[in-house]
Amino acid sequence: MAIKHVELVPPLVEAGKISELVQSGRAVAASLSPSDNSLAVYIVPLDLSTSKTSTTKQDEAVYFATYDDVPSSERRLFIADTLVIFSMFKSMLHDAKLRDPSWLQTRQALEIIRKLSVDYVNFIKECWIHASQPLSRPEPLQLSSEHYRSLYAMFSLFVVLFVPEPGYEDAPVGEELMEWLNIHFIEPSSEEGDQLSSLDRPWKDENFWPYLTRSTLRGLSKASLFFLDSLLQHPSEDLQDLIKMLIPVVESHPRLSQFTSERDFAYASRKWKDRVKALRVEMDRVPEESRLDDYYNWWDSLSDVLGILEGRGEVIQRVCEELGADWKEVCAAWGIFVDARLRRQDLSDVVADVLDSMPPDPTSLEDMLLSCLFSGHTEQALKYASSFDLWLSAHLADIMEPLGLLDAELDSESLGVSRRDECVLAYADYLHSDPSLWRITIAYLYSCGKVGEEQGDQVLMRVPLQLGDSGHSPDRLAEIVKEISATCWEYGRESVRRAVCKIASTTLVRSQDYGLAISYSISAEDWTGLGRIIDAVLNEYIQNGPAVFASHASKIAPSLDEMQHNSRTGELFAHRLMFTVRYSQIQKMRLEQDYSNAASDLVVLLRDEIAPRSWWPVLLCDSVEFLQYNPKLLFSFSDAIELLKKLEEIFIRSSQGSGNDYLTVLIRTLQGGGEKEALERLKTVRLAIARYFARCTVGHG
Incomplete structure (x- = not known):
């Protein structure tokens, strides 16, 4: 790049x-x-x-x-709409590779390529017309109407020269070139024609003969015939006689589109040229003294018109220079008058000769690019296209490659990237200047092999992170991740989808949206991340108390069913999630004063060792409220024994130096202190259990 x-x-x-x-x-x-x-x-x-x-x-x-101007709203519309054509073209190429790469050379494939290429041209034309209208816009145009006019001219010429209708690849190209020239570089102007046509004796005007000569050169027979007809009123009888002969010659100028075969066209052209030669003979018979009128040397001017019809290259080139025309007009006229059977493959030779004496404007990217297309230098044309508009180089290269117009060898200077991919990657880099265009950006990137896939992966993985940091709501973030996941599915980027889900999960944890965060971790099969989320939820209990903890944990409960039905889920993390959810339910029951069910579930967590050892002391401290509850005994005798067994295990193992395995969470819930203070707190549990046994013995409650 x-x-x-x-x-x-x-x-x-x-x-x-x-x-x-x-x-x-x-x-x-x-x-x-x-x-x-x-x-x-x-x-x-x-x-x-x-x-x-x-x-x-x-x-x-x-x-x-x-590096780049961020696309404006109208430019974004242009970018988004042309993506539709690009995607259709890419889909066609993908199907061709699956079917048979040689299918791209068939008539059916070439028809599709031409149809999509013409779609680009028509859309650019619409944009040019829209940009040319004096509308009231919310923001000024980022690129002028002149920019889109140039874009229209360049892409149109590419289609004319390199994407002809199937079956017409070897047909004469002159008429198509002249039609292209008349559409994109209008001369003579309609204003000039209107002004001359309003005159009674238009030949007196200094613009008359230049206008007639230019319209003849451009093959504009209607305009030429109109002003030739006006010369029938000219005072020179010699001129009138010549015009009477010239009008039917101009009227009968053979056009390829009028014939069913090129052979018939060639025959008609030769016969027509004989009539032109005969007219030259008649012109030469006009005496020198009769070749002037009171205003001009009409004979010289008419001779130039006839020289064009005769197909005299030197006359055409001289006339173009005098009229201020350039090499494009000479080349187009060459295929109409000099060599009516000029073919695309022979055009470059004609162009080379013309450019020697009439070079393109080096200060105009448009003129330089057009000259490259006329000359068949497609690689060089892409360089000018890149400087003019990266959109143009990307989409031209995308069409050039399957047509075999680009060097198939990889460019060593572009890190093993093909010329086509180099242009498309440069365009995608430009699109990356606007993060909101990420969907369009990756569509181009993923069409560029391994290098493009790697860059596309990086773009996708940064979308949710950027949105999260911008303060978007979790619902909006979920919507974006859903879009990215669908995109990853479309392009087969499963590893990226998982990475994006991991990033989204981390983002949601920061906003304490633990339920959605766990769902993304499960989707990403990020079990380590899942463990961190569970720890964060449990930490809500330690930092903010049971009510806040229960509120957050209730949102992760649906994920428990998801994990239990997921055979790929690590058993350890499923176990920890189960404890978190069930412990939060106990806290909820406590807050709702459903002490009987809360006490029963608490014992189950300890007996079945659903609760991690580090949480045993916390649950035992919670049990004090149930042990002291009156007038009903909430624990059976065996339940109380289970509580005592867990308590004794904690004291014994702590005395043996394993207190860290049991007391870390309880220590964090205390306002200062360490292992000694935690054990002192547990002694109140022992006392509560002893009193509970006493109540059981005397049959109280």
Whole structure:
């Protein structure tokens, strides 16, 4: 890809003062944003080891710049609508590879390629017309109507020269070139024609003969015949006689479209040329003194018109120069008058000769690109197209490749990327300047082989992170992740889908949306991340108490069923999630004063060892409320024994140096203190159990 340059205004460092900056121990650095094409440019010390201790008198400026102009609303509409055609073209190529690569050379395939190419042309035309209208717009056009006019002309010429109708690849191309020229470079102007046609004696006007000559050169027979007919009123009888002979010649000029075979067209052209030659003989008979009128040398002007019809190349070129026309007009006229059977494969020879004396305008990207297309230099045309509009180079290259117009060998300077992929990747990089265009960006990236897939993966993985950091709601984030997941499914990027779900899960944990976060972790099969979410939910109990914990945990309950039906889920994490959900239900029952069911479930968590050992002390402390409940005994005798067994295990193992396995969570719930304070707290549980046994013995309650 081309090296890009960014100019900072005002400059970060004055011109010619880089050496002074270096001598001061500093340099210019830049950081590229991963979410778009923007970058931050700033001054840094050359020796980073001293950056923390060095001081500056004033804060250094940080510039935020971008390589590309972010597409405006109208440009985004153009980009989105042409993606539809690109996607259809890509789908056709994909089907061709599955069917048979050689199918692309069949008539059916070429018809599809031409149809889609013409679709591009028609859409560009609509954009040009829209941009040309003096409408009231919410924002100024990012690209002028002139830009789209040029785009229309260039893409149209490409279709004319390289995507002809199947079966007409070897047909004469002159008429198509002249039609293209008349559509995109209108001369003579209709205003001139209207002004001349309003005159009684138009030949007196200085623009008459140039207009007639130009309309003849352009093959505009109606305009030519109208003004030739006006010369029948000219005072020169010699001229009138010649015009009477010339009018039927112009009227009968053979056109390829009028014939069913090229052979018949060629025969008619030869016969017609004989009539033109006969007219030349008649012209030469006009005496020298009769060749002038009171205004001009009509004979010389009419001779130029006849010279064009005769197909005299030197006359056509001279006339074009005098009229201010350029090489394009000479080349188009050549295929009409000089060589009516001029074929596409022979056009480059004609163009080369014309360009020697009438070179294209080096200051016009449009003119340089058109000359490359006329000359058949498609690779060079893409270079000018890239400079003009990356959209153009990407879509031209996309069509050129299956047509065999590009070098099949990979460019070593472009990291093993084909010429087509290089152009499409550059366009996708431009699209990346607007993060909201990520769906369109990856559509182009994923059409560019392994390199494009890697870049597309990076774009997708940054979308949810960028949205989450921008403060979007969890519902909006879920909607975006759903879109990304569908995109990953479409392009077969399962690893990316999982990575995106992991990123989304992390983002949602920060906003305490634990239910959706767990769902994404399960979808990503990120069991380690799932464990961290469960710990975060349990931490709500430690930090904020049972009510907040129960509220958060209730939202992760649906995920328990999902995990239990997922054979790929790690048993350990399913077990931890089960404890979290069931323990939250106990807290909810406590808050609702459903003590009987809460006590029963608490014992189950301990007896079946659903609760992790680090949570045993917390559950035992919770049991004190149930042990002291009056007037009803909430635990059976065996339940109380189970509580005592767990309590004794904690004391015994703690005395043996394994207190960390049991007491860490309880210690965190205490306001200060350590293992000693935790064990003191558990002694109240022992006392409560002893009293409970006493109540059971005397049969109280």
